Amino acid sequence: MSTYNFDYLDELEAEAIHILREVAGQFEKPALLFSGGKDSITLVRLAEKAFRPGKFPFPLVHIDTGHNFEETITYRDQMVERIGEKLIIGSVQESIDQGKVVEQTGKNASRNALQTVTLLDTIAKYGFDACIGGARRDEEKARAKERIFSVRDEFGQWDPKRQRPELWNIYNGKIHKGENIRVFPISNWTELDVWNYIRREKIDLPSIYFSHERDCITRNGQLMAASPFLNMDDEDVIERKQVRFRTVGDMSCTAAVESDAFLIDDIIAEISASKISERGARMDDKVSEAAMEDRKKGGYF
Amino acid sequence: MNILKFFTAGSVDDGKSTLIGRLLYDTDSILADQLEALQRSNRKNDDGTIDLAILTDGLRAEREQGITIDVAYKYFQTEKRKFIIADTPGHIQYTRNMVTGASTANLAIILIDARNGMVEQTIRHSYIVSLLGIKHVVVCINKMDMVDYSETVYRSIIDQYKTLAQQLKLADVTYIPVSALKGDNVVQVSEHMDWYEGESLLHFLEKVDTDHLDRSQLARMPVQWVVRPQTEELHDYRGYAGRVLSGTFKLNDKVTVLPSGASSVVEKIEFFDEALDAAHAGQSVIIHLKDDVDISRGDTIVNASALPQETKLIEADLCWMDTRALDTSIMYNIQHNSKITKCKISEILHRVDINTLEKHAADEFKLNDIGRVIVKTADALAFDLYDDNRANGSAILVDARTNLTVGALMFRAAVE
Structure with a gap:
């Protein structure tokens, strides 16, 4: 008894497990949105802790932009194999082929914005009433005000003015037909908390999180992985760099940072000392001060 | 290291957002790109320094109107503790947001403008703190720089507040004179107030007892989900998954299941791949009972000798x-x-x-x-x-x- 030690990671973990079980208990057709990034990988571990030795009461859903890092897809498939849970893939390429969305053109073209349509289509196709995501409140200031249970209307829109009060640890999951709820179990975690948890739990990650050599070009002051998905021209100079990625998104919008962090301890040391926030390496947030708020209103994760 | 959740109450002009901004800024919790965005913004203080309040004004309408409408959660940590701040609006029309922010906090910071002393909203905010049963209260007498760091002003406000604290039965109140704008007594102890012998706000927040461990006998666990793998090797497995709200469950404890009133004994406590001897307040676990009782989501498992x-x-x-x-x-x-x-x-x-x-x-x-x-x-x-x-x-x-x-x-x- 006297050895009982409930530290901050234990508390964050217990809270997230509680939230996941509320989703299981309150919804008919929940899903876990899996991006292959460290936050959704953490969610998978938390789901194991919430439901094992039973099965997850929801499938994993991956919205595949078709521009993913190969390492992410390999990781995804191996993980699904290991945990023995169902994976549903929503394909942005399919949405493009069906003419539902139009590929962006120009130098800064990215499929990041297109995935919202694929996501909403996938939600409608399977009738998901709750989608669990790995967003955190420390990522961005619009997110700082989002609820753990966040209601989206039929069009996937978030209305910041009509958020429900969320009191104590009681989560109101009641919705009308057509609406769904985005659930964020790790809302109260910071980037550093996630890394410390991954270290403590010895969770495997896709290799791109760790330092490696890669061909890069510099765009708008940021290092981007050279790839067929990036519209490159003669002005772009390819350089071999020692880099790693702090977030895992679409190859066309996720910037690398120069880094020698090969081990998780190095990464934690690097982040602790870092002077650039995680979303600082996301081109998609740079458009305006309200960029994230606008995308969330439009149905983005 | 553990977590302290606190909430801040104050009105538009009390400098609440500035205080939070100051805590984040002085603990190096603002990163370069955020700082750059801050500097790009055209909101500045009169003396041209960065307006730290922008850090907490998340939504566009709030930035436009310069007020805090919704609860914003902010995070920072020091070597001693992780902090979660619920930044809530102080205006009466946002009372519900304040109640929301207060509901999960174990400490409240109440801001009083040193120039104005206690005002109507001080009463309102303190009432909400007492209503929501928040254990610790820190009264920050802010804008001390505007009253020449006067001890007399500080003392007279404290005296006023003590009467209110008594009326509201606020047991644990700490007073700190600060200037959020200038940084006095927020993170660093001020050089302008020799007469103040206490510690800085941050130092206090790092030390205050968070009372994470609920030592009460009121062992309670609402069942959220019943784990039944129904596989061949786990044919009879039936575990009740939930988060212990309060108290402690130990192996062989006698428990009652409500509303049915059925009695049983704790046979096994699991956390993922670990078997535990006890489950304490705050932990999310799976409990197995000796008897085959009918339990589903919405039922509560409680200590049989301390019924609710x-x-x-x-x-x-x-x-x-x-x-x-x-x-x-x-x-x-x-x-x-x-x-x-x-x-x-x-x-x-x-x-x-x-x-x-x-x-x-x-x-x-x-x-x-x-x-x-x-x-x-x-x-x-x-x-x-x-x-x-x-x-x-x-x-x-x-x-x-x-x-x-x-x-x-x-x-x-x-x-x-």
Whole structure:
């Protein structure tokens, strides 16, 4: 008894497990949105802790932009194999082929914005009433005000003015037909908390999180992985760099940072000392001060 | 290292956002790109320094109007502790947001403008702190730089506040003179107030007892989910998954399952791949019972020797949170942990004028109204009184027509 030690990671973990079980208990057709990034990988571990030795009461859903890092897809498939849970893939390429969305053109073209349509289509196709995501409140200031249970209307829109009060640890999951709820179990975690948890739990990650050599070009002051998905021209100079990625998104919008962090301890040391926030390496947030708020209103994760 | 959750109350001009900005800034919790965005922004203080308040104003409407509308959560950590701040608006029209922010906090910071002393909203904010049962209160007398760091001003405000604290039964109050704008006594102890012998706000926050461990005998675990793998090798496996709200469950403890009243004994406690000897308040675990009793989501497992209240009539404090007024003629859903049942507000006992703390007879309850009511539930709830056990003494009201959360309830007495 006297050895009982409930530290901050234990508390964050217990809270997230509680939230996941509320989703299981309150919804008919929940899903876990899996991006292959460290936050959704953490969610998978938390789901194991919430439901094992039973099965997850929801499938994993991956919205595949078709521009993913190969390492992410390999990781995804191996993980699904290991945990023995169902994976549903929503394909942005399919949405493009069906003419539902139009590929962006120009130098800064990215499929990041297109995935919202694929996501909403996938939600409608399977009738998901709750989608669990790995967003955190420390990522961005619009997110700082989002609820753990966040209601989206039929069009996937978030209305910041009509958020429900969320009191104590009681989560109101009641919705009308057509609406769904985005659930964020790790809302109260910071980037550093996630890394410390991954270290403590010895969770495997896709290799791109760790330092490696890669061909890069510099765009708008940021290092981007050279790839067929990036519209490159003669002005772009390819350089071999020692880099790693702090977030895992679409190859066309996720910037690398120069880094020698090969081990998780190095990464934690690097982040602790870092002077650039995680979303600082996301081109998609740079458009305006309200960029994230606008995308969330439009149905983005 | 553990977590301290605190909330801040103050009005538009009290410098609340500046205080939070200062805490983040002086603890190096603002990163370069955020700082750059801050500098790009054209909101500056009169002396040209960065307006730290922008850091917490998240939504576009708030940036435009320069006010905090919704609860914003902010995070920072020092070597000693992780902090979660619920930054809430102070204006009376946002009382519900303040109640929301206060509901999960274990410490409240109340800001008083040194130039104005205690004002109406100080009473309102302090009332909410006492209503929500927040254990620790820090009163920051802010803008000390505007009153020449005067000890006399500080002392007279403290004296005023002590009377209020007594009236509201706030047991643990700490006073700190600060200037959020200049940074005095926020992170660093001020050089301008030699007469102040206490510590800085941050230092206090790092040390204050967070009371994470609930030592009470009130072992409670609402069942959220029943784990039944139904595989060949786990054919008879039946585990009750939930988060321990309060108290401790140990192996072989005698327990009662409510509402059925069935008795059993704790046979096994699991956490993922570990078998535990005990499950404490805050932990999310799986409990197995010796007897084959019928248990489903919404039931509560409790210590058999410290049973909760169980009635269908409960006297409670209610904070109304919807623009549509309370309708005593219709049924609402009441959500008490994992249990949802129907209810009516059968009687309004009084409403509190939260600016003067006077109680008035009332027959209606509108947005942001707070008062005492009688709740009549369809199924009996297994609850504790809010003052004894916050986690099992609170509930929300949901309007079945809109699905909105319309009320916050704090249980004060079982009505026989």
